[in-house]
Structures are given as structure tokens and as C-alpha cells.
Amino acid sequence: MAEANPPRGKMRFKRNAASFPGNLHLVLVLRPTSFLQRTFTDIGFRFSQEDFMLKLPVVMLSSVSDLLTYIDDKQLTPELGGTLQYCHSEWIIFRNAIENFALTVKEMAQMLQSFGTELAETELPDDVPSIEEILAVRAERYHLLKDDITAVTKEGKILLTNLEVPDTEEAVSSRLERHRQITGDWQTINKLLTQVRDMETAFDGFWEKHQLKMEQYLQLWKFEQDFQELVTEIEFLLNQQAELADVTGNIAQVKQKIKKLENLDENSQDLLAKARFVILHGHRLAANHHYALDLICQRCNELRYLSDILVNEIKAKRIQLSRTFKMHKLLQQARQCCDEGECLLANQEIDKFQSKEDAQKALQDIENFLEMALPFINYDPETLQYEFDVILSPELKVQMQTVQLKLENIRSIFESQQAGFRNLTDKHVRPIQFVVPTPENLIRSRAPFFSSKHVGVGYSFFQACKLFSKGKKTWRQNQSNLKIEVVHDCREKRSSGQSSSLDNDNTLDVLKNHVLNELIQTERVYVRELFTVLLGYRAEMDNPEMFDLMPPLLRNKKDILFGNMAEIYEFHNSIFMSRLENCTDAPERVGPCFLERKDDFQMYAKYCQNKPRSETIWKKYSECAFFQECQRKLKHRLGLDSYLLKPVQRITKYQLLLKELLKYSKDCEGSAQLKEALDTMLDLLKSVNDSMHQIAINGYIGNLNELGKMIMQGGFSVWIGHKKGATKMKDFARFKPMQRHLFLYEKAIVFCKRRVESGEGADRYPSYSFKHCLKMDEVGITEYVKGDNRKFEIWYGGKEEVYIVQAPNVDVKMSWVKEIRNILLKQQELMTVKKQKQQNQLTEQDQLSPHQNEGKQQGAFLSVEETESGHTSAMVKVCEAIVSVQAEANTVWTEMSQSAEISEEPEEWSSNYFYSTYDDNEEEDRPLMRPMSEMALLF
Structure with a gap:
């Protein structure tokens, strides 16, 4: 219904149509009672009738009584002719209260939902105090929300109470209509209260579960914390026991x-x-x-x-x-x-x-x-x-x-x-008595000093040590400045006192058996001595009980101090001593015994080369308590250094015993093999001696092993002469010669200066400073020099450099000349073979291409000639023997004529084959550094 005013009624219809929750089916319009208003209403509806008809039907009512046709009077207020008791202001108050309550319930539901979401999505901390703090904060918020729910419930109950009809006599007649009026609002509020109760129940249940879970979570973390602490402590104890x-x-x-x-x-x-x-x-x-x-x-x-x-x-x-x-x-x-x-x-x-x-x-x-x-x-x-x-x-x-x-x-x-x-x-x-050398030879051989009265059958190693200590003490009192150098001097004749100790057995067999007995008995003593040293000293260095007596730096020096003594002991104890003992009744087997194991004796070279390092260690730590305690346990009167010298003494004594045995075995079975064994041991001593000198060379740039095998070595007086400019005159030799130690290798001659060190034991091991090196492929020699038959010349680079060398005696000189001649002859043979191979290759190439043009052939031939002229030494030939009596008496050498011409012309070459380390204080000119340009062949 609306007031019959077309302009305002139209707007009301539109608002009602938009705000009404349902669909409008019919519009009842009550006309005004005054004439003017009715006239305007009719005119207005006439112009806007189409708008109303497009949307919903409109019925124009002339009076209030016409409403009863469409609406029951019980639904109309008294103003409209009905019986419905209705107060619009009261309805507005109740309506606002209901809507506010509904809004409050909605907000409460959102708060509960937000709180639950927060509890579900918030990540819990990993420490117990934070968990306890969060649990307290959430409990406080729960109680606040619980109070809000209680207040909303109380408000709803008040609304329900206000909507109920008072039970009085005046209201009995109208209770039914009153009840009908508030039924809808009451149901709405009751429904909202039901929702509030349901939300409260659900919220309480959720909180109980959440609180229980939080408490269990806190208990779990406390349990986990205790667990981790115990695990850490247990692992700590396990690590302690693992140590x-x-x-x-x-x-x-x-x-x-x-x-x-x-x-x-x-x-x-x-x-x-x-x-x-x-x-x-x-x-x-x-x-x-x-x-x-x-x-x-x-x-x-x-x-x-x-x-x-x-x-x-x-x-x-x-x-x-x-x-x-x-x-x-x-x-x-x-x-x-x-x-x-x-x-x-x-x-x-x-x-x-x-x-x-x-x-x-x-x-x-x-x-x-x-x-x-x-x-x-x-x-x-x-x-x-x-x-x-x-x-x-x-x-x-x-x-x-x-x-x-x-x-x-x-x-x-x-x-x-x-x-x-x-x-x-x-x-x-x-x-059985020992055959011992005379005191003179004892100094050279460094053999133990035993007398014939000292040794009997069944003597022990320890007693031999005591005897050796007595002889060693006497020997030390009589000798000083002794060199530890492996020598190979021959044993001199025995004294008459020693020969008398053989019980006048003058037959060769008896003498031979005595020497063999001495060889076997001393071998047993030697093996026992090595065993005692290895067991009483070397093994004790690994004994933990002795670590306190040993300097820390000494513990890792065992291999340097003892060298390969264990290897030597194993060889003699397991192999060689048993072989010698098998020769007791067959002296002819001694020679093969040494020859079969000659390669094994090379281990002595390794031991001797390590000896300087061993003595350095001994000098540094000889006074430590460890060595003194070991010596005390072994009852040794001599220190460890005396026993470390045993292998050097033993290897020098073999050749003396073999020489004695050969002396009494002439024209006997096995004498040839015995002679070969003697030569083998002498060669071994020479090799050991040479190696000891080689390791003492300092300052050489390169590897000495690349120079080949060392043939000889020794000390000489050396003068140096040069050709200068275009002249052929030599520098006159200086008055005072240079003292040089020469090393002859297969591929070079090395000049060194012997260094004399001061202090105790300085002369035990020599030291050599490298000076220069002459390659053998550019060396020639002149065997005889005027004025002294001990001198010979070594010339280098076509006599650009001449070294006059004076040997200690003629025998040494001839030995060196012979060895140098042999090396040069071997080189000449190799050159000849190489040249022959090159010529054969050229011949084969010519046969493969016979139809090449002449120009190419000539070019190839010229190329070969140029190569030959540039490297004459590679294709050297013996053309003529030149004997110059006036200049060099008794010199036998042959030169290439082309090489002689080349040597006369002054040329400058690069230094590819020469090293020189002259001292400034020696006033020595550096030799010219020239490549290989000529070769001399000696006959």
C-alpha cells in the first residue's frame, strides 16, 4: 500500500521492490479522500500507468473498506479498519535489538573461527619456555572469548524474555494474537541462541583438545630435552672409552x-x-x-x-x-x-x-x-x-x-x-786359533785384533766383544787420525809369532784349513755381533718402555743410524754363513760360495754410502741415556759406533782371507774360482770406495749417474794452458800447480777440489767441490810430456784447452792413460759403426730414386758434405799418424787434417758441453766453451 500521490508513490514502489526480500505480486493503492488529491492522483496514474503495468499490477482502492476485499481485517490495524493491535515504535525497537543480536552472534562466530585458525596455523617454537609462554597466552584468550560468549547468551535470553506475552486476565483475550505477532522474532532469537550454544560447545571441545595437545607437546619437548642431554653424555663417555x-x-x-x-x-x-x-x-x-x-x-x-x-x-x-x-x-x-x-x-x-x-x-x-x-x-x-x-x-x-x-x-x-x-x-x-794380520796391516784393514790365545771352541759373542774391546783400546792408543776408507791393500807376511801358533803344521792343507776355520769362525762372530746390535739397540728403539730415555728427534732416525744392517744380517745369517759352513771339509767350494752371491754383496755399498749420515746422528745423540742403557744391558765395553763399523771391517777382511786361502791353494782344485772370487771382492771394494768418493762431490749441476760408470779416481797436480787469439802458443803453466781430484767416467772427466775440513773426524770422509767437466767425445791425450815421466796431457776442443796432469807415480799415470785410451777407442768404434749406417742409408736412398735429376743429386750431396763438415767427430777417419818429436816426445795420436785446419782458425761457439766453477782466489781463466769439433784416436 502507498499513499495515492503518484510522484512519491512511484519512488516508494521502487524502493519496496528493491528492498523486499520476496517478489511483489500486487500493489493496492488507496485514493485520498479530498477532491484535489484524488484529481491529481488520477492524472498522475494516467501518465505513469505504463510504468506500473510493466512491472507489477496496481489496484486503485476508493475507500478503506475496499481493503477488506483483499486483506483480512485481522491483518489490518484499526486505522485501516482492522482489529490488529500494532505499535510501530515498539516494533522498531525490537527489530533493532534483534538485528544487533544477530550481528553480535555473527561477529562472535568470526572471532571463534579466527582464533581456531590462528591456533591451527601458528608454528610452535622449539624450546620449552616459549611453548609454556604460548600456552599461557592462548589460555588467557580462551577465557576472554568464553566471557564474550556468556555475555551474548545472556543478551539473547533477555530478548526472548521481552518477547514473551504477560500472563494477565486482560491479555488472555488477545494472547493468541500477541503470540502470533512475536512468534517470528522469538524463533529468530531462539535460533541465534541455539547457534551460540553450539558454537560454545564446539569451542570448548576444540580448546580441550588443543590444550591437551599443547600439554603433551610440552611434555614431549621436556622428554626430548632429557633424551638429548643423556645421549650427549653417553656419547661423551663412549668417546672417552674409545680413546x-x-x-x-x-x-x-x-x-x-x-x-x-x-x-x-x-x-x-x-x-x-x-x-x-x-x-x-x-x-x-x-x-x-x-x-x-x-x-x-x-x-x-x-x-x-x-x-x-x-x-x-x-x-x-x-x-x-x-x-x-x-x-x-x-x-x-x-x-x-x-x-x-x-x-x-x-x-x-x-x-x-x-x-x-x-x-x-x-x-x-x-x-x-x-x-x-x-x-x-x-x-x-x-x-x-x-x-x-x-x-x-x-x-x-x-x-x-x-x-x-x-x-x-x-x-x-x-x-x-x-x-x-x-x-x-x-x-x-x-x-782353534785365528790367523790375524800384523799390526801394520791391521791399521789399514780395520780388522778386529784377536790373539791366538783368546779364542777357543764354544766361545760366545759376548766374550768376543770383550776381546775386541781390549784389542780396540790398544789399537786406538797407537793410532790417530784414522780414515774410514774402504781399502784393498794386500796382507803382509805373518809374523813369526803367529806362524808358531800353528803348532808347527807346515803342510799347505793344514794352513789352508786354519785359514778356512778362521773365515768360518769370524763369520759366526760377525753374525752374532750384528744380531746383538740389531736386537740390543735397533729393536729397543721401538720399545715403548725406552721412549722416555730417547730424544724425540732420534725415534725416526733408526733407518739412518743403522742403515741396511738388518738386510746384511739377514743375508749372512740365513744364506752366506750356512754356505761357508758347508765348505768346512771342502775348501775348493769357497770360491763358488762367494761368486754365487757376489750380487748380494752390493748391499755393502749402500751401507758404506750411508755411513757418513749414520756417524752424524751418532755424534749428535751418542751421550743420550738410551744408548747408555742399551750398552749397560748388553754389558758392552765399547759404544755403538764401534759395532756400526763392523760391516765396513768385515767387507775389507774377506779379500785378506781369500788371498791367504789362495796362497795355500795354488794348483789345487778350485783355485781358479778362488782367484775369481778374490778379484770380485777387490772390485767390490773398489766400487764401494769409488761410490764413497762420488757421493762427496758437491756443486755438480746434473746427475753424475748420467756420466756412466766411474772407471777411476784419484788426486793429481794440474796445470792449465790455453790458445789465445790467432796464436798457437800455450799459456805457460803456473809455477804452483792446482791440486785436483779427478774422476774418470765413461762419458766425462770431472775435476774437483778436495776440501780439508777442520775439527774432529774431519778427515774421515772427504769432501769435493766440483770445478769443471770434460766430455769424452771432445777429449784427446798426449801420453808423454817433457821433463817428468809422471805427467801426461789431456786436451780439449782441438787443443784449445790443455791440462797437464801429474800423477803421484808412473803406475798411476799408465793406468789412467790406458783407461782413457780404451774409452776413446770404444767411442771411435761407435762412431765408425754410426757412419757406416749413415752411408748405408744414403746408398739405399740413392737406389730407391735413381732417376732424379742431377741438380737434386748434387744438392743432396752438398748437404751431406755440409753436415759432415759441421760434425766432423761423428764421421772421423784415421788418415795419418803424426809423430812430432820436437814438440811432444813419444806422443802417439792421430788427427783429421780438416780438424787441424779448423783448430787453427779462431772461432766462437756456444757453451753446450762445459761446466766450470772456478774459485776467484785461484786466478784460473775460464776455458773456452766449444762444441765437439775434433777427435783423437790413440793406439
Whole structure:
């Protein structure tokens, strides 16, 4: 309905149509009662009728009574002729209250939803204090929202109360209509209250679950924190016990490790109690249906597993250390047993071996010792290794093997002693005497000084050491400034006193047998000496109990100090000594014995080359407590340096014994092989001697091994002359010659200056400063020089440089000239063969291309000639022998005529083949540096 005013009514219709929630089907228009208003209404509807008709039907009513035709009077207010009791202001108040309540309920729902989303999406922290703080903040917000819900519920209930009709007598007649009026609003409010109650119930349920989860999350983090702390502590203890895994060291260190393990075990007991408490707490959480049940059970299992590992590792470590302690105890007892055995051997004086009673007493002492040491000597190595296999580290294995080897050798020595003593007890045997050199030759050969009265059957190595110390002391008192240089001098004649010690046996067989006996007996002593040094010094450097006595820098110098002595001992003990012993009844086999193993003797060259480095180490650490303790245990009167000299002494003594044996084996079976063995040992000594000199060369640029094999070396006086400019005159030699040490190699001659160092032992090993090098492919010699038959010339580069060399004697000179001549002849043969090959290649090329034009042939031929003229030495020929009596007496040499012409012309060449390191204070001119331009052939 609307007021019948077309302009305003039209706008109302449009607003109602837009705001009404449903569809409009009919519009009832009540006309005004006044004439003017009615007239205007009719005119207005007439003009706007089409607009109304397009959208909805409009009915014009003339009076209020016409409304009853369309609407029930119960639905109309009294103003419109109805009976409906209606207050519009009251309706507006209720309507606003209902709409506000509905809006409040909606906002509350949004707040609850936002709070729930925040709880679900917010990432929880990883530390317990932050979790507790978040839990408190969320609980506070929950209580605030709970209060808001309570207030909204109270407001809704008040609205419902206001919408209810009072139960009075005046209202009884109109209750039904009143109820009908408020039914819609009441249902709306009731529905909103129901939604509020549902939201509150859901919110309470959500909060209970969330709170429980947060509390469990906090409990989980506390449990995890306790778990991580325990794991860290357990791993720390495991690492501590792992540090005790190294079973190396001495017995004191093992004791200290056992004590540390006991302390660690005590600390682990408190930790294991905490672990059991945490595991019990985890089981309680799991029993309360914690949401992280699987994780808690896993953590409990891990903690239980780590606890078991800690207990088992400590238990296993205790067993391991106990076994290690037992192993070290056994090794210590075995070493003490070895020391007692060595002391027993050392205390047996050699004089006691000469009587039957003393031999029986010594034999009884040995048997008592063997009975006492039987548990160690007869201990099965396999059983020992099986029992201690778990704890056997490489160091312990080495110690065990060392002690085992020491026991085996001591047992073998005692068995040998027993056999000798039994022979003495059965029958007193005359001692076999050594054949020793005279004191003069003793100085040169550095052999041990034994007299014929000192050595008998069954003597031990320790007694030999005592005898050697006496002889060494006498020898040191009589000699000074002695060189440790490998020499090969011949042994002189024996003294009459020594020959008388052979019991007047003048036959060659008896003499030969005595020399052979001396060779075998001294070989046994030599092997025992090496064994004692290796066992008493070298092996002790690996003994942890001796580390405190040893300077730290000395521990890694074992290979330098002893060189390859272990290799030498192994060769003599395992191979060579048994071969010599097989020659006892067959002296003719001595020569083949040396020849078959001549290559093995090269190990002595390596030992001698290392000797200077070894002595440097010894001089630096000779006063340390380690060497003194080892010497005390071995009962040695001499220091280690005397025993380190044994291999050098032994290799020089072989040639002396072989020479004596050859002297008494002339025209006998095997004498030729014996002579060959002697030559082999002399060559070996020369090779060793040469190598000792070569390693003393300093300042050479390059590798000396590239110069080939060293043929000879020695000291000479040298003068140098030059051709200068276009003249042929030589520089007159200086009055004072230069002292040079020459080294002759297959490919060069090296000039060095011997350096004289001051101080103790300075002359033991020479030092050479490199000066220059002459390539053999440019060298020629003149055998005889006027004025002195000890001189000869070495000229270089077609006599551009002439070196006048004066030897100590004529024999040395002739040896050098002979060797240089042989080298030049070999080079000439190689040049001739090379030239012949080149000519054959050119001939084959000419045969393959016979139809080439003449111009090309001539060009090729000229090219060959140019090549020959540029490298004359590569195609040298013997054209003519020139003997110049006036200039150089008795000089035999041949030159190419073309080379002579070239040598007369002054030329400048690059330095490709020459090194020079002249000292400024020697006033020596640098030689011209020329390439190979000529070759001399000597006959």
C-alpha cells in the first residue's frame, strides 16, 4: 500500500521492490479522500500507468473498506479498519535489538573461527619456555572469548524474555494474537541462541583438545630435552672409552688406562640411573595415550640401546685392557728372561772354557737357565696369537715377534754353548786359533785384533766383544787420525809369532784349513755381533718402555743410524754363513760360495754410502741415556759406533782371507774360482770406495749417474794452458800447480777440489767441490810430456784447452792413460759403426730414386758434405799418424787434417758441453766453451 500521490508513490514502489526480500505480486493503492488529491492522483496514474503495468499490477482502492476485499481485517490495524493491535515504535525497537543480536552472534562466530585458525596455523617454537609462554597466552584468550560468549547468551535470553506475552486476565483475550505477532522474532532469537550454544560447545571441545595437545607437546619437548642431554653424555663417555682403544705403549701406560676406565665406569653409573628414569617417564607418557607414541617408544629404545652399548663397551674395554696388561706383563717377563740370559752369557769368562770343571759348571748354569726360561721359550706362538688376537695391534705384534726372535736366538746360542761345553766336558780340545794380520796391516784393514790365545771352541759373542774391546783400546792408543776408507791393500807376511801358533803344521792343507776355520769362525762372530746390535739397540728403539730415555728427534732416525744392517744380517745369517759352513771339509767350494752371491754383496755399498749420515746422528745423540742403557744391558765395553763399523771391517777382511786361502791353494782344485772370487771382492771394494768418493762431490749441476760408470779416481797436480787469439802458443803453466781430484767416467772427466775440513773426524770422509767437466767425445791425450815421466796431457776442443796432469807415480799415470785410451777407442768404434749406417742409408736412398735429376743429386750431396763438415767427430777417419818429436816426445795420436785446419782458425761457439766453477782466489781463466769439433784416436 502507498499513499495515492503518484510522484512519491512511484519512488516508494521502487524502493519496496528493491528492498523486499520476496517478489511483489500486487500493489493496492488507496485514493485520498479530498477532491484535489484524488484529481491529481488520477492524472498522475494516467501518465505513469505504463510504468506500473510493466512491472507489477496496481489496484486503485476508493475507500478503506475496499481493503477488506483483499486483506483480512485481522491483518489490518484499526486505522485501516482492522482489529490488529500494532505499535510501530515498539516494533522498531525490537527489530533493532534483534538485528544487533544477530550481528553480535555473527561477529562472535568470526572471532571463534579466527582464533581456531590462528591456533591451527601458528608454528610452535622449539624450546620449552616459549611453548609454556604460548600456552599461557592462548589460555588467557580462551577465557576472554568464553566471557564474550556468556555475555551474548545472556543478551539473547533477555530478548526472548521481552518477547514473551504477560500472563494477565486482560491479555488472555488477545494472547493468541500477541503470540502470533512475536512468534517470528522469538524463533529468530531462539535460533541465534541455539547457534551460540553450539558454537560454545564446539569451542570448548576444540580448546580441550588443543590444550591437551599443547600439554603433551610440552611434555614431549621436556622428554626430548632429557633424551638429548643423556645421549650427549653417553656419547661423551663412549668417546672417552674409545680413546682407551689404543693398546700400544708400555705397561705403565696400560695401568693408567685401566685407572681411567674405572673412573669412567663410576661416572657412567649415575648416568645410567638417569637414563632408566627417563625411560620410565617415556613409558608413562605412552600409557597416557600421548599423540607422539611412536616417537617416544623409539627414543626409549634408543636410550636403552645406547645404555647397553656403554655398559658392554666398558666391559669389553676392561677385558681388553686386562689382556693387554697381561700381554705386556708376559713381554716384560720375557725381556727380563732374555736380559738374564745375556748376562749369563756375558759373565761366562773365556778362561773357564779351557777346563772341564768350569765347562761343567757353565753347562749346569745354562741348563738351569733353560729350565727357568722354559715357559717362555716353549710358548706356542700360535696359541699366544689366538689368545691375544683381539688386542694384538701392529706394534704389539712387532714387540711379540721381536721378543720371540730374541728368545729363539738366545735358545740357539745356548744350544750352541751347550754343545761346545759338552764337547769340553767329554774331551778337552785344543782351541782353534785365528790367523790375524800384523799390526801394520791391521791399521789399514780395520780388522778386529784377536790373539791366538783368546779364542777357543764354544766361545760366545759376548766374550768376543770383550776381546775386541781390549784389542780396540790398544789399537786406538797407537793410532790417530784414522780414515774410514774402504781399502784393498794386500796382507803382509805373518809374523813369526803367529806362524808358531800353528803348532808347527807346515803342510799347505793344514794352513789352508786354519785359514778356512778362521773365515768360518769370524763369520759366526760377525753374525752374532750384528744380531746383538740389531736386537740390543735397533729393536729397543721401538720399545715403548725406552721412549722416555730417547730424544724425540732420534725415534725416526733408526733407518739412518743403522742403515741396511738388518738386510746384511739377514743375508749372512740365513744364506752366506750356512754356505761357508758347508765348505768346512771342502775348501775348493769357497770360491763358488762367494761368486754365487757376489750380487748380494752390493748391499755393502749402500751401507758404506750411508755411513757418513749414520756417524752424524751418532755424534749428535751418542751421550743420550738410551744408548747408555742399551750398552749397560748388553754389558758392552765399547759404544755403538764401534759395532756400526763392523760391516765396513768385515767387507775389507774377506779379500785378506781369500788371498791367504789362495796362497795355500795354488794348483789345487778350485783355485781358479778362488782367484775369481778374490778379484770380485777387490772390485767390490773398489766400487764401494769409488761410490764413497762420488757421493762427496758437491756443486755438480746434473746427475753424475748420467756420466756412466766411474772407471777411476784419484788426486793429481794440474796445470792449465790455453790458445789465445790467432796464436798457437800455450799459456805457460803456473809455477804452483792446482791440486785436483779427478774422476774418470765413461762419458766425462770431472775435476774437483778436495776440501780439508777442520775439527774432529774431519778427515774421515772427504769432501769435493766440483770445478769443471770434460766430455769424452771432445777429449784427446798426449801420453808423454817433457821433463817428468809422471805427467801426461789431456786436451780439449782441438787443443784449445790443455791440462797437464801429474800423477803421484808412473803406475798411476799408465793406468789412467790406458783407461782413457780404451774409452776413446770404444767411442771411435761407435762412431765408425754410426757412419757406416749413415752411408748405408744414403746408398739405399740413392737406389730407391735413381732417376732424379742431377741438380737434386748434387744438392743432396752438398748437404751431406755440409753436415759432415759441421760434425766432423761423428764421421772421423784415421788418415795419418803424426809423430812430432820436437814438440811432444813419444806422443802417439792421430788427427783429421780438416780438424787441424779448423783448430787453427779462431772461432766462437756456444757453451753446450762445459761446466766450470772456478774459485776467484785461484786466478784460473775460464776455458773456452766449444762444441765437439775434433777427435783423437790413440793406439
